[in-house]
Amino acid sequence: MDTQTEKKLNIERDEDGHLADYTEWNEEVAEQLAEEEGIELTDRHWVVINFMRDDYEEKKEAPSIRRIKTYSDVGTKELYQLFPKGPAKKASKIAGLPKPKGCI
Amino acid sequence: MKRIVILGAGTAGTMMLNKLHKRLDTKEWEFTIIDQDEMHYYQPGFLFIPFDIYERDDVIKPKKYFLPPDARLKISPIDHVDPESKKVHLSDGEEVPYDFLIIATGTDIRPDEIEGMKEDLWKRDVFDFYTLDGAVSLSERLKNFKGGRLVLNIAEMPIKCPVAPLEFIFLADDYFKKRGIRDKVDLEFVTPLSGAFTKPIAAKHLGRMMEDKNIHLTTDFNIGQVDNDEKKIVSWDEREVPFDLLVTIPTNMGDDYVMRSEMGDELNFIPTDPHTLRHKTYEDIFVLGDATDLPTSKAGSVAHFEAEILEDNFIDVVEGRECSQSFDGHANCFIESGGGKGIMIDFNYDVEPLPGKYPWANVGPFSLLKETKMNHYGKLFFKWVYWNLLLPGRQLPLESQMTMNGKIQVDKEEEQKEQVMT
Numbered sequence: 001m002d003t004q005t006e007k008k009l010n011i012e013r014d015e016d017g018h019l020a021d022y023t024e025w026n027e028e029v030a031e032q033l034a035e036e037e038g039i040e041l042t043d044r045h046w047v048v049i050n051f052m053r054d055d056y057e058e059k060k061e062a063p064s065i066r067r068i069k070t071y072s073d074v075g076t077k078e079l080y081q082l083f084p085k086g087p088a089k090k091a092s093k094i095a096g097l098p099k100p101k102g103c104i
Numbered sequence: 105m106k107r108i109v110i111l112g113a114g115t116a117g118t119m120m121l122n123k124l125h126k127r128l129d130t131k132e133w134e135f136t137i138i139d140q141d142e143m144h145y146y147q148p149g150f151l152f153i154p155f156d157i158y159e160r161d162d163v164i165k166p167k168k169y170f171l172p173p174d175a176r177l178k179i180s181p182i183d184h185v186d187p188e189s190k191k192v193h194l195s196d197g198e199e200v201p202y203d204f205l206i207i208a209t210g211t212d213i214r215p216d217e218i219e220g221m222k223e224d225l226w227k228r229d230v231f232d233f234y235t236l237d238g239a240v241s242l243s244e245r246l247k248n249f250k251g252g253r254l255v256l257n258i259a260e261m262p263i264k265c266p267v268a269p270l271e272f273i274f275l276a277d278d279y280f281k282k283r284g285i286r287d288k289v290d291l292e293f294v295t296p297l298s299g300a301f302t303k304p305i306a307a308k309h310l311g312r313m314m315e316d317k318n319i320h321l322t323t324d325f326n327i328g329q330v331d332n333d334e335k336k337i338v339s340w341d342e343r344e345v346p347f348d349l350l351v352t353i354p355t356n357m358g359d360d361y362v363m364r365s366e367m368g369d370e371l372n373f374i375p376t377d378p379h380t381l382r383h384k385t386y387e388d389i390f391v392l393g394d395a396t397d398l399p400t401s402k403a404g405s406v407a408h409f410e411a412e413i414l415e416d417n418f419i420d421v422v423e424g425r426e427c428s429q430s431f432d433g434h435a436n437c438f439i440e441s442g443g444g445k446g447i448m449i450d451f452n453y454d455v456e457p458l459p460g461k462y463p464w465a466n467v468g469p470f471s472l473l474k475e476t477k478m479n480h481y482g483k484l485f486f487k488w489v490y491w492n493l494l495l496p497g498r499q500l501p502l503e504s505q506m507t508m509n510g511k512i513q514v515d516k517e518e519e520q521k522e523q524v525m526t
């Protein structure tokens with residue numbers, strides 16, 4: 001199923017299944033990536049995705065949950081509702097960004 | 105006179121002051137170092153306090169012992185920095201102008217960031233060991249612990265000394281064995297990471313060690329709250345871990361003066377050039393130690409390697425050259441693994457910890473990623489190195505066996521404590 005949609009999208013992925021090149025992303029791609037994760041995108045999802053893409057432009061790194069909750073109006077609880085289980089990983093995938101690096 | 109102002113007289117600030125004081129002409133340069141606390145804490149020693157291996161007196165000395173007498177030590181909380189007018193504003197009202205500013209205010213724990221953490225059970229069944237008071241009260245609680253579930257939880261990354269939680273759980277295993285009640289204690293290590301540690305090879309190694317010691321590992325756990333009534337921690341994705349005794353590493357953040365100065369990121373860490381250690385926006389500000397946002401460990405060893413780089417870069421800048429030295433993220437740590445043994449890891453921005461040997465003139469080599477007694481001695485010996493070589497800004501590795509041998513005698517006491525342990 002996953003590989004089928006991946007083929008359908010026909011965009012190169014990295015080893016984590018995230019887009020290899022974030023500039024190949026557009027809103028349609030996001031819809032499809034969300035579908036892979038079983039998520040239907042609402043306005044609130046888009047607030048997160050847009051923040052993440054803007055932040056990535058500047059920092060060249062996918063933001064952590066704490067960063068999202070500090071600089072957008074979406075709190076941790078809501079993030080977990082929007083992107084169940086692993087919001088930072090799932091949202092970064094749908095936003096076309098690499099997996100957040102995590103920490104050292 | 106030109107003015108160098110250093111914020112924070114902890115590990116990094118003290119080292120930096122001593123190094124620059126040796127390099128610069130004190131007829132031309134005036135040194136001020138600012139801290140809110142008159143005492144210096146040897147934080148790596150906090151780990152040993154809960155298990156009665158060290159006590160309060162082992163880890164605390166007046167800051168002024170470690171500073172050049174002609175440098176000014178100003179005791180006051182910092183309120184904020186104004187980088188445009190080049191002034192530091194202190195909480196007691198004083199304004200301190202600078203030509204160059206070095207920021208080394210570190211990071212501290214913030215239990216208030218987690219819902220329910222600082223409530224009824226705080227310091228009764230919920231403890232930290234990243235502060236001296238936390239470590240001392242935990243040692244009392246451990247003495248009365250007769251059995252049950254001891255849960256160690258890391259709230260959020262990054263934390264300073266990311267190996268300290270592992271060491272804690274290994275030492276707890278050892279401690280309960282010695283008390284003869286290990287079979288009555290469940291040890292669980294609950295982490296937001298996907299493994300026992302941040303770097304894959306080391307994580308595998310350490311994960312295996314946990315298994316061998318019968319320590320349960322719970323991964324990908326992002327704590328949402330502490331439930332004080334039912335004594336459990338609950339993750340954001342609604343998993344629950346019950347505890348009788350919770351040892352927490354709360355969120356680590358830079359001090360709030362960083363926020364008031366509008367100089368930090370979401371955790372009050374300061375955007376720093378990873379190679380030159382210069383502030384990313386202000387050319388006359390440098391940052392080192394735990395206060396930076398750099399992608400390497402927040403550890404004393406890192407502060408030491410950074411200080412060596414920054415010493416040269418700083419001289420370059422004041423003499424009108426470009427920074428000549430580049431920091432590579434070098435970190436190394438001894439990890440206490442219990443039973444009088446330890447392991448060692450060594451890594452940088454690009455190379456993760458690997459097995460092998462770490463050569464250290466006259467004392468080493470230390471075995472990397474392998475449990476040995478030598479690594480354990482290295483860890484204990486580090487306390488002496490810290491007070492006597494590191495803080496005064498002396499060169500490491502040690503110059504000769506002779507001077508070293510002579511001075512180890514000072515810490516005979518420690519060796520004895522050590523023998524009681526093993």
Ligand SMILES: Cc1cc2nc3c(=O)[nH]c(=O)nc-3n(C[C@H](O)[C@H](O)[C@H](O)COP(=O)(O)OP(=O)(O)OC[C@H]3O[C@@H](n4cnc5c(N)ncnc54)[C@H](O)[C@@H]3O)c2cc1C
Pocket residue numbers: 111112113114115116117138139140141146147148149150151180181182183208209210211233234235264265268359361392393394395402403404405406407436437438
């Ligand atoms: C339990 C534990 C175990 C550890 N074990 C190891 C280990 O084995 N090996 C290792 O290498 N490292 C270890 N570390 C980490 C090491 O102690 C730190 O990385 C190191 O101390 C960082 O130095 P620093 O100067 O950046 O910060 P600190 O030494 O913490 O100094 C910061 C200073 O800034 C001052 N300050 C902060 N805000 C203000 C303000 N607003 N106004 C005035 N003053 C302020 C503080 O009072 C403090 O004195 C351990 C840490 C802990 C907690």
